[in-house]
Amino acid sequence: xxxxxxxxxxxxxxxxxxxxxRKSGTGLPPVAWRALATALLLVAACALPFAISNYLVFQLxxxxxxxxxxxxxxxxxxxxxxxxxxxxxxxxxxxxTAAILLDKxxxxxxxxxxxxxxxxxxxxxxxxIPALRLEGHYLALATFSLAIVVPQxxxxxxxxxxxxxxxxxxxxxxxxxxxxxLNNDQWFYFVCLAIAVVMFVLGANLLRGRIGRAIVAxxxxxxxxxxxxxxxxxxxxxxxxxxxxYTGIAGALSALLAxxxxxxxxxFFLSISLLVGAVVGGVASIWGAVFGAFFxxxxxxxxxxxxxxAPWAIYGLVLLGFMYAMPQGLAGLMRLIGKRxxxx
Amino acid sequence: MQALLHQIFSGLANGGIYASIALALVMIxxxxxxxxxxxxxxxxxxxxxxxxxxxxxxxYWMAFALTLVFAxxxxxxxxxxxxxxxxxxxxxxxxxxxxxxxxxxxxxxGWLFDYTPKTFPSPFPDRPWYGSRYISxxxxxxxxxxxxxLALIFTFFRFTPLGLAMRAAAQNPISSRLVGIRxxxxxxxxxxxxxxxxxxxxxxxxxxxxxxxxxxxxxxxYGFAGALMGGIENPVGAAVGGFLVGVLENVxxxxxxxxxxxxxxxxxxxxxxxxxxxxxxxGKRLVTRV
Numbered sequence: 001x002x003x004x005x006x007x008x009x010x011x012x013x014x015x016x017x018x019x020x021x022r023k024s025g026t027g028l029p030p031v032a033w034r035a036l037a038t039a040l041l042l043v044a045a046c047a048l049p050f051a052i053s054n055y056l057v058f059q060l061x062x063x064x065x066x067x068x069x070x071x072x073x074x075x076x077x078x079x080x081x082x083x084x085x086x087x088x089x090x091x092x093x094x095x096x097t098a099a100i101l102l103d104k105x106x107x108x109x110x111x112x113x114x115x116x117x118x119x120x121x122x123x124x125x126x127x128x129i130p131a132l133r134l135e136g137h138y139l140a141l142a143t144f145s146l147a148i149v150v151p152q153x154x155x156x157x158x159x160x161x162x163x164x165x166x167x168x169x170x171x172x173x174x175x176x177x178x179x180x181x182l183n184n185d186q187w188f189y190f191v192c193l194a195i196a197v198v199m200f201v202l203g204a205n206l207l208r209g210r211i212g213r214a215i216v217a218x219x220x221x222x223x224x225x226x227x228x229x230x231x232x233x234x235x236x237x238x239x240x241x242x243x244x245x246y247t248g249i250a251g252a253l254s255a256l257l258a259x260x261x262x263x264x265x266x267x268f269f270l271s272i273s274l275l276v277g278a279v280v281g282g283v284a285s286i287w288g289a290v291f292g293a294f295f296x297x298x299x300x301x302x303x304x305x306x307x308x309x310a311p312w313a314i315y316g317l318v319l320l321g322f323m324y325a326m327p328q329g330l331a332g333l334m335r336l337i338g339k340r341x342x343x344x
Numbered sequence: 345m346q347a348l349l350h351q352i353f354s355g356l357a358n359g360g361i362y363a364s365i366a367l368a369l370v371m372i373x374x375x376x377x378x379x380x381x382x383x384x385x386x387x388x389x390x391x392x393x394x395x396x397x398x399x400x401x402x403x404y405w406m407a408f409a410l411t412l413v414f415a416x417x418x419x420x421x422x423x424x425x426x427x428x429x430x431x432x433x434x435x436x437x438x439x440x441x442x443x444x445x446x447x448x449x450x451x452x453x454g455w456l457f458d459y460t461p462k463t464f465p466s467p468f469p470d471r472p473w474y475g476s477r478y479i480s481x482x483x484x485x486x487x488x489x490x491x492x493x494l495a496l497i498f499t500f501f502r503f504t505p506l507g508l509a510m511r512a513a514a515q516n517p518i519s520s521r522l523v524g525i526r527x528x529x530x531x532x533x534x535x536x537x538x539x540x541x542x543x544x545x546x547x548x549x550x551x552x553x554x555x556x557x558x559x560x561x562x563x564x565x566y567g568f569a570g571a572l573m574g575g576i577e578n579p580v581g582a583a584v585g586g587f588l589v590g591v592l593e594n595v596x597x598x599x600x601x602x603x604x605x606x607x608x609x610x611x612x613x614x615x616x617x618x619x620x621x622x623x624x625x626x627g628k629r630l631v632t633r634v
Binding site: 077081083085130133134136137138140141142144145146148149152153155156157268272275279283311312313315316317319320323324327 | 377378379381426429430433435436437439440441443444445446447448450451452454455561562565568569572604605607608610611614615618619622
């Protein structure tokens with residue numbers, strides 16, 4: 001749905017302006033068109049769960065959750081230029097925080113999300129401090145090791161009382177609030193959608209403002225950024241924290257969606273999935289997170305049908321293909337198509 | 345005391361494997377400043393080739409030699425076909441290509457050979473070495489093979505014209521090109537050699553951990569830790585670092601954190617080295633010019 005909408009709304013933008021004139025001549029300015037497209041997308045996203053089966057609602061909820069996580073990774077890798085191969089770890093921390101609070105402390109599910117966010121913010125910030133001294137490959141290495149170690153930590157017998165060890169935890173997020181004409185899947189879909197909208201608006205504002213320009217400046221030329229008076233170290237650690245917070249919120253939501261956490265759901269391949277999603281969607285792009293999320297939810301299914309044996313090989317080939325042919329990802333492709341259409 | 349000695353010796357044996365992987369990583373890092381995340385998977389795949397050859401009926405050392413040839417050729421091909429096009433791209437692109445490679449090799453191995461662990465023969469006798477209680481023959485063999493390989497590599501780089509050319513290409517590509525060294529091929533050879541070193545490590549470790557497509561993930565991590573500890577620019581340092589990591593991991597696993605959390609030792613070492621002394625024990629400090 002979301003995949004199809006942006007180009008479709010890009011078309012009226014160009015057809016509204018008569019041929020031959022510049023597009024600023026008549027009709028609405030591009031900013032308004034973008035707002036209109038976003039509004040349409042939101043209306044569609046609100047209407048959709050009433051038209052499709054519960055299973056599809058579940059899948060779309062997963063897409064929304066991954067989109068939040070990918071936005072976090074995009075802020076870090078795409079806008080700030082810090083590579084993380086270990087975001088699955090923060091996803092896991094978020095998920096386990098929510099699960100443990102729900103299961104052991106008996107909190108209502110909505111209360112666990114901000115706590116998971118706060119814990120991941122701190123964890124990311126703390127991991128970001130040693131990461132400050134690392135660039136490029138070294139950072140990739142440190143986060144790579146984080147991604148491999150976390151599942152082992154989750155299985156650790158000393159923490160079994162909290163984490164449920166190898167078995168994991170089964171949780172229950174509770175019923176739909178009384179009086180709402182929704183079933184449980186639809187209810188949680190709207191919860192996730194609302195959180196996603198808030199997180200995307202916050203993220204877009206953050207990146208558009210002074211802080212966002214500083215984040216991008218650090219990526220493009222760290223030395224120039226520092227000499228402009230940007231506290232590179234503080235911004236980098238902070239970006240790491242914010243990124244981890246986004247991913248942690250997504251992790252918490254995913255635990256609440258599945259109502260189950262286990263160490264094997266957070267293997268190294270989750271981190272790779274997130275990386276694939278970010279790259280395919282377009283790393284330095286906010287909408288890229290949405291495209292990427294559709295990709296990592298739906299493409300493994302299709303790949304599974306194509307060849308039962310090696311869906312991950314297809315993932316890998318797609319990764320290589322995008323790197324060689326389309327480093328800007330799907331968001332870059334959309335931008336290109338939009339430009340072509342507008343020029344005509 | 346005896347238990348501690350035993351831990352140290354088997355740590356040294358594992359350390360040999362980590363040293364090999366660390367060495368393979370350093371080979372590639374020195375010439376291109378890339379960290380090859382697919383190193384472990386390449387080694388794992390070569391080990392599967394050796395397993396297949398042995399299944400078909402080749403004698404062990406014959407299969408060993410053929411596998412090394414395969415590892416060399418595949419290393420060269422991967423460099424020329426997959427890595428070359430992204431050589432000068434931003435680091436994010438390079439890292440993602442390596443991750444893509446890791447995933448592809450891993451799942452192809454799973455597809456061809458399935459995921460059930462397989463036993464892999466050891467070329468060394470299956471009894472303790474001369475009645476020693478501290479070390480098995482295979483462990484000793486592992487150490488010896490690793491040391492031989494290190495000596496060979498050192499000799500190759502120090503005393504042969506090709507080794508000299510490869511060092512030159514890594515040090516200063518532009519000048520090397522001017523004196524007629526084909527830098528591109530030297531990089532490819534470096535990848536081939538890294539593949540060979542990895543394959544030896546894979547074949548030495550498979551009898552202990554059993555052969556399966558995911559066997560190298562942890563080992564790669566220890567290899568990284570070893571390479572970083574010794575200084576990622578320095579081959580001798582990487583080998584020493586690998587052995588050190590092996591001993592540390594085993595001793596810490598036995599007495600401090602328990603076997604379940606052994607991998608965390610690697611993470612702790614990596615982060616500690618990166619925070620305290622990013623250039624490693626034997627590395628040179630890098631100074632960036634503004």
